[in-house]
Amino acid sequence: MSDSSETVxxxxxxxxxxxxxxxxxxxHGYTDLRMRDIGEEMDxxxxxxxxHFDGKYDLMSSFLEYVIEQYEGSVQVxxxxxxxxxxxxxxxxxxxxxxxxxxxxxxxxxxxxELYTYAQxxxxxxxxxxxxxxxxxxxxxxxxxxxIEQGQFRSxxxxxxxxxxxxxxxxxxxxxxxxxHEDAPEETRRAIDEFILDxxxx
Amino acid sequence: MSDSSETVxxxxxxxxxxxxxxxxxxxHGYTDLRMRDIGEEMDxxxxxxxxHFDGKYDLMSSFLEYVIEQYEGSVQVxxxxxxxxxxxxxxxxxxxxxxxxxxxxxxxxxxxxELYTYAQxxxxxxxxxxxxxxxxxxxxxxxxxxxIEQGQFRSxxxxxxxxxxxxxxxxxxxxxxxxxHEDAPEETRRAIDEFILDxxxx
Numbered sequence: 001m002s003d004s005s006e007t008v009x010x011x012x013x014x015x016x017x018x019x020x021x022x023x024x025x026x027x028h029g030y031t032d033l034r035m036r037d038i039g040e041e042m043d044x045x046x047x048x049x050x051x052h053f054d055g056k057y058d059l060m061s062s063f064l065e066y067v068i069e070q071y072e073g074s075v076q077v078x079x080x081x082x083x084x085x086x087x088x089x090x091x092x093x094x095x096x097x098x099x100x101x102x103x104x105x106x107x108x109x110x111x112x113x114e115l116y117t118y119a120q121x122x123x124x125x126x127x128x129x130x131x132x133x134x135x136x137x138x139x140x141x142x143x144x145x146x147x148i149e150q151g152q153f154r155s156x157x158x159x160x161x162x163x164x165x166x167x168x169x170x171x172x173x174x175x176x177x178x179x180x181h182e183d184a185p186e187e188t189r190r191a192i193d194e195f196i197l198d199x200x201x202x
Numbered sequence: 203m204s205d206s207s208e209t210v211x212x213x214x215x216x217x218x219x220x221x222x223x224x225x226x227x228x229x230h231g232y233t234d235l236r237m238r239d240i241g242e243e244m245d246x247x248x249x250x251x252x253x254h255f256d257g258k259y260d261l262m263s264s265f266l267e268y269v270i271e272q273y274e275g276s277v278q279v280x281x282x283x284x285x286x287x288x289x290x291x292x293x294x295x296x297x298x299x300x301x302x303x304x305x306x307x308x309x310x311x312x313x314x315x316e317l318y319t320y321a322q323x324x325x326x327x328x329x330x331x332x333x334x335x336x337x338x339x340x341x342x343x344x345x346x347x348x349x350i351e352q353g354q355f356r357s358x359x360x361x362x363x364x365x366x367x368x369x370x371x372x373x374x375x376x377x378x379x380x381x382x383h384e385d386a387p388e389e390t391r392r393a394i395d396e397f398i399l400d401x402x403x404x
Contacts, residue, residue, distance in 0.1 A: 029323070031233045110322065114319055116380050117316055117380060119380045120380050121231070126380070130381050133377075133381065156396075160389065160392065160396065161393070163389065163390075164370065164394075167369075167370055167373035167377065168366065168369055168370055170377075171372045171376075172369055174318075174319075174372070174373075174376070175335075175369065175372075178318050178322050178331065179321065180322075180328065188365075188369065190362065191362045191363070191365065192366075194358075194362065195358075195362075195363060195397070195398050195401065196397050
């Protein structure tokens with residue numbers, strides 16, 4: 001077996017474990033989750049999990065990175081897209097998510113938001129979330145800055161606006177998940193337009 | 203013993219239990235919390251807890267209402283306060299909190315946000331949060347409507363703006379707690395002014 005096929009195989013195995021973790025989490029929730037619950041959701045033997053991960057905590061850190069990774073790079077914009085359209089696309093992606101084969105955007109976000117709350121007591125997870133938050137915020141800040149440079153937007157504190165939009169998106173998703181407000185993402189999308197983005201054009 | 207002194211005594215006992223719950227929660231967290239941990243934080247016997255509450259779940263519901271109640275009515279505005287000043291006071295109260303003798307605003311909000319995340323699987327807690335969210339949102343909507351009526355604000359969808367501000371506040375608190383962004387409330391306060399409230403005056 002060549003090195004390259006070994007790498008592919010390890011990658012496939014990790015993906016099988018990650019998808020099994022998803023299924024186990026949706027049944028048992030995070031706090032009650034045991035390694036054996038994950039083992040029961042896959043065809044491989046449970047020993048494979050212990051070979052790849054050093055306990056539940058290590059596995060959950062990798063799982064969190066796996067979930068986040070599926071969102072990265074899923075917004076495709078070409079060079080000719082104007083800043084406002086790019087902003088719209090990025091905000092839609094965070095609020096409504098891309099299409100997935102198994103487990104919807106909301107299944108994924110449910111896990112994301114649950115682990116986010118636990119991150120207060122957890123240095124490693126906190127760092128993963130912090131990096132992800134920073135990347136989302138950064139991508140919005142960049143488009144706002146482009147728009148100002150190109151004269152499409154009035155001059156604003158782009159950092160502050162990027163943070164505000166990122167916070168609003170996060171809260172709307174959390175409200176849909178925790179309080180069951182199904183219309184939170186759509187309503188929030190309108191509020192962002194009406195009260196935040198439209199002011200960029202004045 | 204008269205009825206009235208009995209009522210006062212039951213109320214005192216519940217407050218002792220609630221404060222003991224606070225101390226136990228800050229030590230053990232919500233998922234690991236056992237009734238006996240609460241018992242160890244108070245001078246009364248543990249049986250008192252079982253007399254007043256039907257298990258951990260019932261106690262946590264009462265505790266959540268207790269935490270929320272301490273925030274209600276703590277914003278005092280007189281009739282002459284103009285809408286913008288009242289809005290500012292209400293937003294500051296949600297972001298920075300009133301002063302407490304024991305356990306700071308952030309100790310309280312940490313518990314609030316943790317239980318908020320759990321509310322997705324919990325009908326009774328969800329209802330308590332939903333009511334509270336609605337009261338905060340409603341109080342902001344009311345001031346915005348007053349401001350429009352008095353000609354201080356331009357005409358906007360007050361419901362949508364109230365929701366947006368409530369969401370932003372929630373996200374900023376959550377970010378300070380989960381990601382440790384100490385400056386989140388202050389930065390968010392500035393963003394609300396600059397991008398949301400200032401547009402009311404145009």
